[in-house]
Amino acid sequence: MSLLGFRGGMDPRQNGVRSMSLPTIGSTSMIDLDLLVIQLANGLVIGMGYTLVAIGLTMVFGILGVLNFAHGEFFMLGAFVAYVFGELMGWPYVVSSVVAIVLVMAISFLFELISVRPFMERDPEMTLLSTFAASLILMNLVEVIWGNTPLPLNTPFSKPLDLLFLVLTAQRILILLVGAVGVILLGLFLKFTKMGKVIRATAQNKKASALVGINIKKVYRLTFAAGTGLAAIAGVLIAPLSNLYASMGQGMVLKGFVVVILGGLASVPGAILGGLTLGITEAIAAGYVSSAWKDVIGFSILIIILLLRPQGLMGRREA
Amino acid sequence: MNRAARNRRNWTRFLGLVVALLLPIVFQDAYLRNILVIFGIYCLLALSLNIIVGYIGEVSLGHAAFFGLGGYASAILSKTVGFPVLLSIPSAVVISGILGLFIGYLALRLRGPYFAITTLAFAEIIRLIVTNWVDLTRGPLGFTQIPPLVLGIPGWFEFKVMSELRYYYFVLVLVGLVFLLIYNVVHSPTGRTFLAIREQEPLARSVGINPFRYRVLAFVISTMIAGLAGAAYAHFFRIISPDINMVYYSAIPLMMVMVGGRGTLLGPFLGALLFAVLPELFRTAGTIRMVFFASFLLATIVYMPEGIAVKIQTFIRDWETKKSPQELGDV
Amino acid sequence: MALREVSLEVQPHEILGIIGPNGAGKTTCFNILTGFYSATSGTVFFEGQEVSSMPMEKRALLGMVRTFQHTSLFPKLTVYENVLTANYKMNATNLLHHIFRSGAFKKTERELDKKAMEVLEFLGLREQRDMMARNLPYGSQRKLEIANALATDPKLLLLDEPAAGMDPVESQDLMRLIKEIQKRGITIMLVEHNMKLVMGICDRLVVLNYGSKIAEGKPKDIAQNPDVINVYLGKKQDSFRLKNRG
Numbered sequence: 073m074s075l076l077g078f079r080g081g082m083d084p085r086q087n088g089v090r091s092m093s094l095p096t097i098g099s100t101s102m103i104d105l106d107l108l109v110i111q112l113a114n115g116l117v118i119g120m121g122y123t124l125v126a127i128g129l130t131m132v133f134g135i136l137g138v139l140n141f142a143h144g145e146f147f148m149l150g151a152f153v154a155y156v157f158g159e160l161m162g163w164p165y166v167v168s169s170v171v172a173i174v175l176v177m178a179i180s181f182l183f184e185l186i187s188v189r190p191f192m193e194r195d196p197e198m199t200l201l202s203t204f205a206a207s208l209i210l211m212n213l214v215e216v217i218w219g220n221t222p223l224p225l226n227t228p229f230s231k232p233l234d235l236l237f238l239v240l241t242a243q244r245i246l247i248l249l250v251g252a253v254g255v256i257l258l259g260l261f262l263k264f265t266k267m268g269k270v271i272r273a274t275a276q277n278k279k280a281s282a283l284v285g286i287n288i289k290k291v292y293r294l295t296f297a298a299g300t301g302l303a304a305i306a307g308v309l310i311a312p313l314s315n316l317y318a319s320m321g322q323g324m325v326l327k328g329f330v331v332v333i334l335g336g337l338a339s340v341p342g343a344i345l346g347g348l349t350l351g352i353t354e355a356i357a358a359g360y361v362s363s364a365w366k367d368v369i370g371f372s373i374l375i376i377i378l379l380l381r382p383q384g385l386m387g388r389r390e391a
Numbered sequence: 392m393n394r395a396a397r398n399r400r401n402w403t404r405f406l407g408l409v410v411a412l413l414l415p416i417v418f419q420d421a422y423l424r425n426i427l428v429i430f431g432i433y434c435l436l437a438l439s440l441n442i443i444v445g446y447i448g449e450v451s452l453g454h455a456a457f458f459g460l461g462g463y464a465s466a467i468l469s470k471t472v473g474f475p476v477l478l479s480i481p482s483a484v485v486i487s488g489i490l491g492l493f494i495g496y497l498a499l500r501l502r503g504p505y506f507a508i509t510t511l512a513f514a515e516i517i518r519l520i521v522t523n524w525v526d527l528t529r530g531p532l533g534f535t536q537i538p539p540l541v542l543g544i545p546g547w548f549e550f551k552v553m554s555e556l557r558y559y560y561f562v563l564v565l566v567g568l569v570f571l572l573i574y575n576v577v578h579s580p581t582g583r584t585f586l587a588i589r590e591q592e593p594l595a596r597s598v599g600i601n602p603f604r605y606r607v608l609a610f611v612i613s614t615m616i617a618g619l620a621g622a623a624y625a626h627f628f629r630i631i632s633p634d635i636n637m638v639y640y641s642a643i644p645l646m647m648v649m650v651g652g653r654g655t656l657l658g659p660f661l662g663a664l665l666f667a668v669l670p671e672l673f674r675t676a677g678t679i680r681m682v683f684f685a686s687f688l689l690a691t692i693v694y695m696p697e698g699i700a701v702k703i704q705t706f707i708r709d710w711e712t713k714k715s716p717q718e719l720g721d722v
Numbered sequence: 723m724a725l726r727e728v729s730l731e732v733q734p735h736e737i738l739g740i741i742g743p744n745g746a747g748k749t750t751c752f753n754i755l756t757g758f759y760s761a762t763s764g765t766v767f768f769e770g771q772e773v774s775s776m777p778m779e780k781r782a783l784l785g786m787v788r789t790f791q792h793t794s795l796f797p798k799l800t801v802y803e804n805v806l807t808a809n810y811k812m813n814a815t816n817l818l819h820h821i822f823r824s825g826a827f828k829k830t831e832r833e834l835d836k837k838a839m840e841v842l843e844f845l846g847l848r849e850q851r852d853m854m855a856r857n858l859p860y861g862s863q864r865k866l867e868i869a870n871a872l873a874t875d876p877k878l879l880l881l882d883e884p885a886a887g888m889d890p891v892e893s894q895d896l897m898r899l900i901k902e903i904q905k906r907g908i909t910i911m912l913v914e915h916n917m918k919l920v921m922g923i924c925d926r927l928v929v930l931n932y933g934s935k936i937a938e939g940k941p942k943d944i945a946q947n948p949d950v951i952n953v954y955l956g957k958k959q960d961s962f963r964l965k966n967r968g
Contacts, residue, residue, distance in 0.1 A: 209682055326511060375513065597758075599783040602779075
């Protein structure tokens with residue numbers, strides 16, 4: 073057992089270690105292997121969440137050329153809509169989740185109509201501000217409706233499962249499973265289905281795709297829906313781990329940006345790798361340094377990357 | 392610019408100044424005067440962000456960092472370190488400028504959304520530092536009992552600037568000085584250079600202008616003014632908390648500048664009027680007012696992206712050109 | 723690869739023309755010389771100093787100034803304001819002077835005004851000084867572009883298709899103007915398609931095709947150079963042959 077007499081903070085759902093509430097363990101002079109494994113596992117879990125959010129963000133950027141500042145709000149909305157059906161109306165978790173995801177995708181359709189489409193032809197750079205404004209609207213609307221006390225989202229998957237050398241709740245395993253399956257399905261979809269190929273073609277060359285008769289607007293809408301759908305999935309999966317609050321999307325989208333830039337814009341594999349890497353790095357930092365400063369790491373990485381490789385993001389380098 | 396337009400512009404400014412000076416006489420109520428002080432501080436914030444958004448042409452989403460930093464710097468220097476407030480405020484301005492130099496030097500290598508994300512990331516880092524470095528900043532509990540502004544020499548004579556009335560005039564002086572500063576820069580060769588960079592960057596470079604250096608310069612000036620606004624805020628309310636670093640204080644100046652009219656001298660004032668006065672009038676409404684403001688911002692971006700001030704200017708220009716064919720100037 | 727092994731030299735006070743079919747790499751040549759693009763290999767020297775790693779703005783301060791094909795003016799400023807703004811070298815005085823409106827500031831403003839008026843006078847744009855650049859007739863806009871470049875007191879002026887879109891009268895005026903600029907001691911390099919202009923004022927020519935230099939020399943020699951004729955007239959010859967085949 074660890075030196076402190078308990079394995080970190082036991083959260084109400086009886087996890088292995090909840091790195092989020094872990095006090096500094098800097099006093100140990102040996103690397104605690106158990107601790108490391110648990111940190112890695114947690115990092116992987118949260119990293120999967122980052123990955124799902126980042127894939128959506130990077131796809132929307134790759135195909136529409138828009139960096140959606142409101143992306144985090146769809147993560148948040150997924151969780152809140154699931155809350156409405158799950159907690160307020162008593163529906164089972166899985167059902168409310170699916171309903172939430174579908175509804176959020178519908179909302180995103182409206183969102184795209186108001187905040188993105190008017191600018192795509194005119195002045196795409198304005199989408200920065202329009203999506204930012206939209207994120208404020210959504211976030212504050214949610215706060216108006218549900219207040220700012222954190223809300224719970226309960227899941228039937230809260231039982232801890234013993235996997236050899238570590239204990240994880242089923243929910244966390246679910247996140248890993250759903251995440252992995254989702255990513256694989258997405259990959260297969262993009263690679264082998266007709267629509268997937270259409271999307272990839274549009275990402276590579278919009279003008280050529282349009283010339284060949286591809287309905288670009290439809291591709292935009294589909295991509296946007298898929299991207300926000302993934303964010304909503306992340307939302308319903310991760311929300312049960314802690315609490316829901318109106319601004320939970322803000323932190324998430326920032327992490328999403330870090331991942332997108334880490335992994336390379338418009339690169340889905342990059343988002344996967346980047347998301348998991350960020351999650352693990354944060355978890356290790358939280359375990360061995362301090363949980364308060366773990367967020368700083370992510371942002372610092374972001375800044376360093378943006379500065380070391382700006383030409384990778386900007387296209388042709390000028391003298 | 393023809394004489395009639397220049398005269399009219401000068402008269403408008405003079406009138407504006409007179410009105411500003413007389414406002415506290417009209418509004419005797421302490422609560423309303425409180426709003427006036429906030430309006431003044433918001434004017435400073437808007438003027439400062441306007442430099443980045445309007446004159447450099449980039450959207451910064453992290454302006455709250457400098458506002459908050461200025462506030463905390465002055466608060467800590469005056470309370471913990473013991474500086475007189477008359478010294479801690481300029482020091483805070485300088486500290487904001489230094490941070491602005493650091494962040495600007497790094498972030499301005501990027502454009503558009505990447506710049507925006509970087510400023511957001513920096514702002515988050517600063518917010519986290521302020522929240523977690525509890526020994527220095529008292530953390531989430533907030534920094535209290537910030538000394539008031541005292542003019543004069545200790546021991547000789549002291550003039551406390553604490554009441555809403557006095558503080559309003561203090562802030563008005565600050566706004567006036569900052570406005571004069573910006574005005575002088577805009578109507579000078581440096582101002583022309585900024586314009587050149589914004590309008591035709593390749594041409595600017597072809598005549599020897601280094602755009603990056605100028606952007607950093609503008610950024611530093613902007614952050615110094617934001618720091619000043621933060622310090623003014625700290626010594627008026629005399630309590631600050633890490634909330635001062637939150638997205639709200641980055642979003643509000645952005646709204647002020649976008650709706651008011653970026654790149655103009657009048658725009659920030661209009662925006663500050665709108666967003667300083669309105670929230671206070673609707674204070675009871677709570678969070679929902681943010682929904683309205685953000686919607687208002689969105690609507691403005693869609694229907695009037697240049698902002699109110701520019702719309703007014705274009706309107707006046709069109710109206711005047713019907714009378715005389717000469718070109719007219721800025722309001 | 724846009725340019726391949728192009729080597730050229732400009733002599734002081736000469737007018738060097740760069741010609742060649744579309745896509746030959748003429749503007750790319752300018753871009754590399756001035757530093758707008760960075761070359762993948764090779765060096766650029768200006769007045770004996772290597773400038774290959776200098777950004778465009780630094781080269782401009784040394785005296786190497788170019789015009790762009792469409793955007794060498796500020797559309798929303800007046801003609802006078804254009805030239806005033808372009809005169810960066812003189813504009814680059816101390817910011818503190820500007821803020822505090824010192825005597826040095828006032829003096830600089832007077833000098834700037836003088837220089838601006840002088841340049842406008844030289845180009846015959848004085849009457850239009852208060853017109854917005856985007857409202858100018860096309861020919862005047864091209865002249866304004868040159869005015870902006872001249873305002874910087876360049877040593878080497880690179881003009882990118884200055885005669886594009888001009889009618890014969892305007893081109894004739896331009897020829898006279900460029901000669902006048904040469905008389906002031908400024909070296910000129912010129913990318914142009916207008917053969918009459920090129921033959922009329924250039925001291926030497928360089929001919930590019932597909933990114934390589936295919937000929938160099940005095941205009942009358944170039945006009946008789948078989949490689950050059952081939953490149954320009956080759957297509958016509960082909961179509962002639964085809965026609966005759968029936």
